[in-house]
Amino acid sequence: MSIPPPQNQNPGYSHAPSDTQAISIENNYPATGAIYPPGQHPRVKSLLSLTLGSATVFALTQILGIFTPVQESGITLSASSDSGAFQTDPLLSGILGLVIGLALYALVYSLIKKGKKSGRITGIVFCILGTIGAFFGIFGLLFIEMPWELLSTIVYLAFFIVNIFWLMRAFHSDTKANLV
Secondary structure (H helix, E strand, C coil), X not given: CCCCCCCCCCCCCCCCCCHHHHHHHHCCCCCCCCCCCCCCCHHHHHHHHHHHHHXXXXXXXXXXXXXXXXXXXXXXXXXXXXXXXXXXXXXXXXXXXXXXXHHHHHHHHHHHHCCCXXXXXXXXHHHHHHHHHHHHHHHHCCCCECCCHHHHHHHHHHHHHHHHHHHHHHCCHHHHHCCC
């Protein structure tokens, strides 16, 4: 006499994972409690995207600064040659500032991409400084006449907003938890 196999109490339910669950488990990306490789969490990826966006808007602000002569009350601002102070070409100093700034963005991006907390901390420091600079840039446009005043205002405002979003993403608990 043989014992019959147990009958499934719930014919529509199976203990085997569905196709989508199996794919998620294979890739180590389950729906909840996910463990992501360094720099691969969705919040960290969005932080990387915001870093690239901020770098792009920073480059635009620098390029506008390089090619826009600043005037106040019809007088071009420049250091007087009588002071004996060290003077540089505005084009050269603008390009140097652009290169240094983009190098710092590349440093922050690469550290965050590797999943390092030091990239987040470094980025927070530079982002706060950039946000303050953008705020004063917007405020300064109220008092200084520039040929492309509207364009400059829009670019500075975009830089300010992107930096605020970057800071919000950097301080998010998921971002902090997924950087080592």
